[in-house]
Amino acid sequence: MHAIICQENGSHYISMVFGYYRDRARSYYADYWIVWDSKKERLIKWPTFKPKKKFLEKQILIVDTDQNDWKLNQDGEGCVNFLNRNLLDSIMKENNQPQNILEQCRKIDKGYTYDEVHEIKTQKDIEDLDWITGNFHDAYIAKKKLQDDGKLYLKFEGIWGCDLEVWFWGDLEYDMSSRDSELVDDPYWFDSTILFHDGFVYLIDEEDMTVEKITTDYCYFKARHMEYRVIPK
Numbered sequence: 001m002h003a004i005i006c007q008e009n010g011s012h013y014i015s016m017v018f019g020y021y022r023d024r025a026r027s028y029y030a031d032y033w034i035v036w037d038s039k040k041e042r043l044i045k046w047p048t049f050k051p052k053k054k055f056l057e058k059q060i061l062i063v064d065t066d067q068n069d070w071k072l073n074q075d076g077e078g079c080v081n082f083l084n085r086n087l088l089d090s091i092m093k094e095n096n097q098p099q100n101i102l103e104q105c106r107k108i109d110k111g112y113t114y115d116e117v118h119e120i121k122t123q124k125d126i127e128d129l130d131w132i133t134g135n136f137h138d139a140y141i142a143k144k145k146l147q148d149d150g151k152l153y154l155k156f157e158g159i160w161g162c163d164l165e166v167w168f169w170g171d172l173e174y175d176m177s178s179r180d181s182e183l184v185d186d187p188y189w190f191d192s193t194i195l196f197h198d199g200f201v202y203l204i205d206e207e208d209m210t211v212e213k214i215t216t217d218y219c220y221f222k223a224r225h226m227e228y229r230v231i232p233k
Helices: 085-092 099-109 123-133
Strands: 001-007 011-022 031-036 045-048 060-064 068-072 078-080 118-119 140-146 152-157 160-168 173-175 191-197 199-202 218-224 225-231
Touching: 001 031, 001 218, 001 225, 011 085, 011 099, 045 085, 045 099, 060 123, 060 225, 118 123, 123 191, 152 218, 160 218, 199 225, 218 225
Parallel strands: none
Antiparallel strands: 001 011, 001 060, 011 031, 011 078, 031 045, 068 078, 118 225, 140 152, 152 160, 160 225, 173 218, 191 199, 199 218
16 A cells, blocks of 8 residues: 655655554544655654644545555554554654564565556556545546547546546547536535446446446546546645
8 A cells, every 4th residue: 555645845755554543532533544754764653634724634645555465453444464553553652663663664665656647447546546536525627628639638626635637538428517617506526436338437426326327417537548647735
């Protein structure tokens, strides 16, 4: 599992994610992730949401959802298999974290490359984008352009923690009239479905959709190819 870590000064960096836990004694939203610091010198606790903000503002974006090497409990909390919560809680308090633990973390972190522009080709790609966008909850199409190369360009804003650029191309078909901010009072998405069907990829502004359910009541995009780029906030 890997994530974009969004810092208060507007900068960001990519980190492997080593654990995820909730602190319900503090707050319903007091969940946190175990990640590298910006220099990859020590492990830190990184809350999902920025502290002391009037509204919920995400400061971590999961871009790779692979948890095959994790131990998880029934609530979805857990960590990579050579760590545990008690150990992590103890080393978070140490100025000098155990080198053997840090070396194990560095070892499993080798070889990962973050692709800034990523094409949707597999079911895991869909899952990754769903995690990044929160299924496009609160998103709206801020910009749209049919480019000279035939690609449809969209910029989504309103997503928690980021904006998102998306491109569709190849036997392109779409209808965004139901979410066009120039035509309707409510351009905001509540949920979404991304799916593959007969060699096409679809993005639809409703959950649990199938191709057969698509009508002009929905905002949808259909193409042979779909790729995206995350713009962290």
